[in-house]
Amino acid sequence: MAFKIFNIAIVGAGRVGTLFAKFLSEIIGHKIVAVISRSDESIKRFVQKFKVNTASKSITDLPSDVEVIFITTPDSAIKDIAWEISQIENLNFKNLVVYHASGVLTSDVLSEVQSRGAEVGSIHPVYSVSHFDYSVDEIRKIKFTLEGSPKIYDITKWIFYNFDENIISIDKSQKILYHIACVFASNYLVSLLNTVDEIFKRANLNFDHKFLHPLIEISLKNASELGSVNALTGPIERGDLETIKLHLEELQNKFPEILPVYSSLAIETIRIAFKKKSISMNLASQMLDLVSSYIGKK
Numbered sequence: 294m295a296f297k298i299f300n301i302a303i304v305g306a307g308r309v310g311t312l313f314a315k316f317l318s319e320i321i322g323h324k325i326v327a328v329i330s331r332s333d334e335s336i337k338r339f340v341q342k343f344k345v346n347t348a349s350k351s352i353t354d355l356p357s358d359v360e361v362i363f364i365t366t367p368d369s370a371i372k373d374i375a376w377e378i379s380q381i382e383n384l385n386f387k388n389l390v391v392y393h394a395s396g397v398l399t400s401d402v403l404s405e406v407q408s409r410g411a412e413v414g415s416i417h418p419v420y421s422v423s424h425f426d427y428s429v430d431e432i433r434k435i436k437f438t439l440e441g442s443p444k445i446y447d448i449t450k451w452i453f454y455n456f457d458e459n460i461i462s463i464d465k466s467q468k469i470l471y472h473i474a475c476v477f478a479s480n481y482l483v484s485l486l487n488t489v490d491e492i493f494k495r496a497n498l499n500f501d502h503k504f505l506h507p508l509i510e511i512s513l514k515n516a517s518e519l520g521s522v523n524a525l526t527g528p529i530e531r532g533d534l535e536t537i538k539l540h541l542e543e544l545q546n547k548f549p550e551i552l553p554v555y556s557s558l559a560i561e562t563i564r565i566a567f568k569k570k571s572i573s574m575n576l577a578s579q580m581l582d583l584v585s586s587y588i589g590k591k
């Protein structure tokens with residue numbers, strides 16, 4: 294299909310809304326015609342970056358020439374906004390595409406606009422979007438997972454012209470587990486880095502997780518080259534029961550708040566070490582007994 298400039302509206306001028314607007318206008322060449330958001334502040338921030346015809350706090354102000362709507366509000370608002378859009382009389386639903394950006398919700402939450410004739414999709418940026426100023430070079434590399442109405446895959450390739458390789462289709466039934474994996478890879482990784490910082494602080498060591506960056510980087514490199522089972526090293530993989538006991542005792546005495554997360558990850562690591570055939574069934578079960586004996590200990 295030949296390139297066509299689409300008229301796009303962003304509903305929810307937050308971090309992801311701003312990222313989509315930049316991708317679609319500055320990289321692909323579409324026109325952002327409207328922004329709808331909750332506060333004057335988010336609207337002001339958005340219009341400083343993008344020249345739009347309509348900027349409003351009311352969804353009913355969506356202009357009739359809009360062809361693609363990205364709902365980039367918090368997940369909890371998406372269904373109600375889709376319903377509000379479905380009630381707008383002057384929209385041309387037969388030529389309308391509506392997306393939301395949630396990783397966990399499916400396009401089913403857009404059923405009200407779909408029943409008016411719009412094509413619908415959930416398009417999730419596989420990225421941790423924490424600010425408003427990603428460079429064009431960074432944005433170009435972002436991958437998106439997509440699921441939605443039957444025609445949405447072809448339409449999305451048209452809208453994301455020349456970026457079809459960035460769009461990966463998934464099935465509705467896969468979304469929740471897919472999102473759990475994203476949460477492990479991003480949010481829980483950040484939480485673990487915070488745990489590292491807190492442990493250093495508790496030990497009166499004057500550095501934070503950045504000191505461990507070489508260790509973190511080589512672990513990522515090994516996991517990508519060898520796979521996430523074969524890359525495993527450390528005391529559990531070596532079968533060092535005594536080291537695990539030292540860790541558990543120290544945490545019990547000096548940082549009991551961390552015992553639950555240490556124990557949970559230890560149990561998972563024992564499973565992986567066994568899968569790697571680094572430890573025998575007998576040693577794995579001794580380790581599990583040891584770790585379990587500290588769970589719930591005061």
Ligand SMILES: NC(=O)c1ccc[n+]([C@@H]2O[C@H](COP(=O)([O-])OP(=O)(O)OC[C@H]3O[C@@H](n4cnc5c(N)ncnc54)[C@H](OP(=O)(O)O)[C@@H]3O)[C@@H](O)[C@H]2O)c1
Pocket residue numbers: 304305306307308309310329330331332333334335336365366367368370374393394395396417418419420421422423
């Ligand atoms: N951040 C990420 O890393 C990330 C990654 C992938 C997917 N997502 C998904 O992207 C979506 C947006 O997340 P985000 O991180 O961009 O959130 P965000 O930065 O908090 O932005 C949400 C925006 O929606 C606006 N808003 C809230 N309720 C609204 C309503 N009823 N009507 C119109 N606008 C409303 C807010 O306006 P005010 O600022 O004026 O209150 C805010 O600007 C979510 O579905 C999320 O799951 C996020």
